[in-house]
Amino acid sequence: MTAPGFRGVGTSPVKRAFKYRFYPNDAQAAELSRTFGCVRKVYNLALAVRSRAWETGRERVGYQQTSALLTAWKQTEDLAFLAEVSSVPLQQTLRHLQAAFVNFWQGRAKHPRFKTKRDSRASAEYTRSAFRYAEGRLTLAKMAEPLDIVWSRPLPAGTTPSTVTVSRDPAGRWFVSLLCEDFPSAMPPATNAIGLDVGLTALVTLSTGEKIRNPRHERRDRERLTRAQRALSRKEKGSKNREKSRIRVARIHTRIADRRRDHLHKLTTRLVRENQTLVIEDLAVRDMLGNRRLARALGDAGWREFRRMLEYKAAWYGRRLIVVDRWFPSTRLCSACGALAGTVPLDIRTWTCVACGTTHDRDENAAINLLAAGLAVTACGAGVRPQRESSSRPGRSVVKQETPPVRVGTPSRQGGAEVTR
Numbered sequence: 001m002t003a004p005g006f007r008g009v010g011t012s013p014v015k016r017a018f019k020y021r022f023y024p025n026d027a028q029a030a031e032l033s034r035t036f037g038c039v040r041k042v043y044n045l046a047l048a049v050r051s052r053a054w055e056t057g058r059e060r061v062g063y064q065q066t067s068a069l070l071t072a073w074k075q076t077e078d079l080a081f082l083a084e085v086s087s088v089p090l091q092q093t094l095r096h097l098q099a100a101f102v103n104f105w106q107g108r109a110k111h112p113r114f115k116t117k118r119d120s121r122a123s124a125e126y127t128r129s130a131f132r133y134a135e136g137r138l139t140l141a142k143m144a145e146p147l148d149i150v151w152s153r154p155l156p157a158g159t160t161p162s163t164v165t166v167s168r169d170p171a172g173r174w175f176v177s178l179l180c181e182d183f184p185s186a187m188p189p190a191t192n193a194i195g196l197d198v199g200l201t202a203l204v205t206l207s208t209g210e211k212i213r214n215p216r217h218e219r220r221d222r223e224r225l226t227r228a229q230r231a232l233s234r235k236e237k238g239s240k241n242r243e244k245s246r247i248r249v250a251r252i253h254t255r256i257a258d259r260r261r262d263h264l265h266k267l268t269t270r271l272v273r274e275n276q277t278l279v280i281e282d283l284a285v286r287d288m289l290g291n292r293r294l295a296r297a298l299g300d301a302g303w304r305e306f307r308r309m310l311e312y313k314a315a316w317y318g319r320r321l322i323v324v325d326r327w328f329p330s331t332r333l334c335s336a337c338g339a340l341a342g343t344v345p346l347d348i349r350t351w352t353c354v355a356c357g358t359t360h361d362r363d364e365n366a367a368i369n370l371l372a373a374g375l376a377v378t379a380c381g382a383g384v385r386p387q388r389e390s391s392s393r394p395g396r397s398v399v400k401q402e403t404p405p406v407r408v409g410t411p412s413r414q415g416g417a418e419v420t421r
Contacts, residue, residue: 013181013182013183014181014182014183014184014316015162015179015181015182016156016180016181016182016184017165017177017178017179017180018153018155018177018178018180019176019177020149020152020177020178021150021152021173021174021175022147022149022150022174022176023174024147024148024174025145025148027143027145028143028145028147029174031085031142031143032166032168032174034081034084034085035085035086035089035124035142035166036122036123036124036168038081038082038084038085038089038090039089039090039093039123039124040115040116040117040119040122041079041082042070042073042090042093042094043093043096043097043114043115044114044115045069045073046069046070046097047097047112047114048114049061049069050066050097050101062098063098066094066097067091067094070082070090070091070094085142086126086130086140086141088125088126088127088130088141089124089125089126089130092124092125092126092127093124093125096125097112100112121167121169121170122167122168123165123166123167123168124165124166124167125163125164126140126141126163126164126165127162127163128160128161128162128163131161131164133160133164133178136151138161138164138176140164140166147176155178155180156180156181156182156183159180159181159182160180161178161179161180162179162180162181163178163179164176164177164178164179165177165179169254170246170247170250170253170254171247171250171251171253171254172247172250173254184316184317186317187272187318188273190273190274190275190276190319191276192274192275192276192277193275193276193277193279193371193374193375194206194207194208194271194274194275194277194278194367194371195207195279195280195366195367195368195369195370195371195372195374196271196278196279196367196370197281197330197363197366197367197370198280198281198283198301198303198306199214199363200214200294200297200298200301201214201363202214202363203215203267203306204267204271204306205361205363205364205366205367206367207364207367207368207370207371209361209364211363212267214300214301215259215260215263216297216300217259217260217263217300218256218260218296218299219300221255221256224252225252225253225256228248228252229249231245231248232245232246232249260300260302260305261302264302264305264306264309265309267306268306268309268310268313269313271310272310272317273317276319276320277320277322277374277375278310278319278320278321278322279321279322279323279324279370279371279374280307280321280322280323280324280370281323281324281330281366281370282323282324282325282326283303284326285298285303285304286304322374322375322377324370324373324374328370328373329369330365330366330367330369330370330373331344331362331365331366331369332344333365334353334356334358334360334365335358335360335365335368335369335372336353336358336360337355337356337358339353339354339355339356341353341354344362348362349361349362349363350362
């Protein structure tokens with residue numbers, strides 16, 4: 001869920017996706033499964049055409065050309081089945097492929113990859129011409145009956161979804177996501193400013209000294225997951241028993257992911273509600289996941305999802321999120337006197353400043369320094385819009401644009417203590 005163009009609570013609508021679980025009947029499940037397969041087929045065909053055109057003649061094939069090819073594919077004997085499903089999801093997957101190439105060309109993502117039947121999430125997107133929504137009943141194209149949706153929360157009053165995305169997760173659960181315009185409810189006024197330091201022992205340490213523990217959802221279910229994975233590995237490939245074992249493994253993974261997401265939603269909502277200004281560090285999580293010793297714990301902590309939630313919730317509710325340069329020495333800088341210490345290894349949780357003798361808790365000291373750095377940059381007039389994690393090139397981070405007074409000392413990039421904290 002994102003909030004493009006938000007200019008303040010109650011003054012301009014934002015785009016919000018409302019996701020619900022639903023239970024299709026046999027006919028609807030068969031129709032959606034066929035649609036998922038056709039969407040995957042069209043995506044792969046278009047990707048192959050575009051890749052081949054570039055490899056052979058350095059020619060860029062765009063959406064318009066692939067859309068014309070789709071019409072031709074439907075008229076062939078081998079691909080005539082593409083005409084049996086709604087054409088809208090097929091056109092939408094071509095638009096998604098175009099967006100993927102744009103992100104690749106602009107350096108925001110890797111080259112698009114081919115989709116397989118075992119992809120983690122099968123989905124199809126319908127625009128307004130391919131669905132009917134009225135009085136809480138949603139009917140998709142090519143279907144005679146509305147979907148049996150569990151309306152766990154109401155849609156915004158008087159709104160009509162602009163797009164509907166139907167998906168099925170690896171555990172076999174069906175979901176529908178409705179994209180609507182909404183005015184987020186105003187949160188209580190707040191003037192507090194807070195620094196946030198993420199970690200593994202404590203998921204988040206606040207500059208106030210509060211530590212929010214890391215639930216370690218994956219570790220709690222690790223033994224159960226290991227048994228299920230071992231059972232899966234012993235099943236014959238292609239057998240029904242193997243498919244049953246695969247679903248068991250997928251259900252454990254979804255249970256872990258659901259609990260992690262729920263915890264992060266509650267935590268980020270609380271932080272945004274209580275504080276007007278939040279300061280975080282621009283960690284290179286993708287690079288850190290390359291550390292074999294820490295990758296599993298980092299993935300379980302969900303740092304990237306934590307930041308993503310903070311970004312869009314701060315935009316929705318008119319809060320300010322400041323992202324501090326990842327090279328700022330928040331851990332090694334004494335928050336009492338400003339002296340810069342040497343390298344502080346990960347196993348050292350407290351350290352004493354040699355200049356003033358103050359003993360610091362590693363994470364709390366980092367949170368205090370992040371808050372001070374963020375407020376200093378704001379006072380100097382730097383931009384404060386959230387920066388995407390992938391923007392690791394020089395000059396992209398907020399604090400990098402304003403060297404004084406944030407850069408205290410001349411931290412070396414060779415130590416690595418600030419990156420792997």
